[in-house]
Amino acid sequence: MPDQTLADVGEFGLIARIAPLFAQGEHVLVGPGDDAAVVRTRRGHDVVSTDLLVENRHFRREWASAEQVGRKAAAEALSDVNAMGGRTHTVTVGLAAPADLPAQWAVDLAAGIAQECEVAGASVVGGDVTRADQVVVAITVIGSCELAPVLRSGAQPGDVVALVGRQGWAAGGLAVLTRGFRSPRALVAAYQRPEPPYEQGPLGAAAGATSMIDVSDGLLADLGHVASASGVAIDVHTAGFELDEPLQAVGAALGVDPMQFVLSGGEDHPLVATYPGADAVPEGWRAIGTVASGEPQVTVDGEAYEGARGWEHF
């Protein structure tokens, strides 16, 4: 390890080395490793998560307006509390940016963050701004759950996997933008502005979801986190998805199977949860798979999936 770089060890390798360093106090109900942490406070609890967005890695200034970047950064973080079945009440923002960044860009970014937080019912209460070579946005969300937080680790054999919200559109939009196109506009718009289903996290928890996660790394990658944490095998049924028309159009134009956007795409931030039976799946969610006992793995229509499952950050 002395000679290894972050690229060598990878995001998850680094996290595995770092996590044991942090002793968890008795008040920590859920520590590192889920969508958000949960801590007991003097008279309640906090659900907490932090996300970073880095220019040219998570966004490009030419592909999205500052306001869109702000909305997206906020949505990504707010979505983590949603995936615990909670609601965010409080947000802080850190902005590191080059001195020659137009001040209007920073103001528009803040406006986008404010708008998205308003949608989710949260207040931005503070933060920090400082100079850096590159724009880095750090967003921390603090919320609470009405019921017990829904973890990644609760999926049971026999459960039904269900999804709510748009999935695959952002990946389709990104595929279009990286090839220099600007349409189909619905997909580009989806990439520029996710619309996480903020009402559905608490509803899913109330409906008895046994596990829940938001899709941010890619559907199969994120279901892989659920499979590992729960110690179960998950099979995704592609018949559960309608392939929306814009996805079909992009698949045809680019000569790729549009189902790959659905299976591997992140950044739409829908919720995926497991429920104890089809009857428990709430209205608006679509059943997309089943949970079985066995080695933790995610299969697609009963078989191993050969395509990309998501992405790592190093």
Added chain:
Amino acid sequence: MPDQTLADVGEFGLIARIAPLFAQGEHVLVGPGDDAAVVRTRRGHDVVSTDLLVENRHFRREWASAEQVGRKAAAEALSDVNAMGGRTHTVTVGLAAPADLPAQWAVDLAAGIAQECEVAGASVVGGDVTRADQVVVAITVIGSCELAPVLRSGAQPGDVVALVGRQGWAAGGLAVLTRGFRSPRALVAAYQRPEPPYEQGPLGAAAGATSMIDVSDGLLADLGHVASASGVAIDVHTAGFELDEPLQAVGAALGVDPMQFVLSGGEDHPLVATYPGADAVPEGWRAIGTVASGEPQVTVDGEAYEGARGWEHF
């Protein structure tokens, strides 16, 4: 403003433009503008603050070990809750870093953060790591106050200004390092590792502090924040400080008045508070000034101060 850059508007100019964009919910007891924000939660409250540290701006890898950078980053953030009279229970960490960063550096950084959080009694419960051109560390602290949070805005004419903790040492150490020296080692060590008086924030609150702030931008600059927020005039008495021997040595070696390190230095994170009379000043704190009515300003021994008062981040 359309053509202005962040360098044109400055840190505080940018904050002034951004802050009005964020609507504050009814649960927000203290919004942007103090050391930390305070929000009412379902059955309690949270004291929240976020800080950013950027490589080559807040630290240099050749001037401090990764562990020292971690301790310093954590200390800076933890100190904000201390300055509200609170204790931090929960911390999240965001790390953006180049792919070729030695993984050991990131692990040592995390170890330093863990150590400092342990000193303050806080748990690191989660965070995010991602790739960037430059190391950026984002730390969010969440805590609570036993009593009412102590704000910047409560100083009253007639109050005594008092300080607890080391002040000016970090600035002396930085002055030494920037000139290529490594001694006096006590000052270099102070720059590399602040030791905020974590016990004193809650003690100051219990003793009846009317206002409190931690020194992070510079003593006069931070007292300026108190003067503005409270609408009072503050006079600092240099006779209140003992000029510690290492500071005298550096002043002599560099041919500067060592009092400038005390008056303008940041990064030691001592606490400065105002108390209603000398009798209220707790043990271990030293009286360093007085509060009077009048235009918000900070004077030194009754006169305007000609030297630097601190620094801005753009």
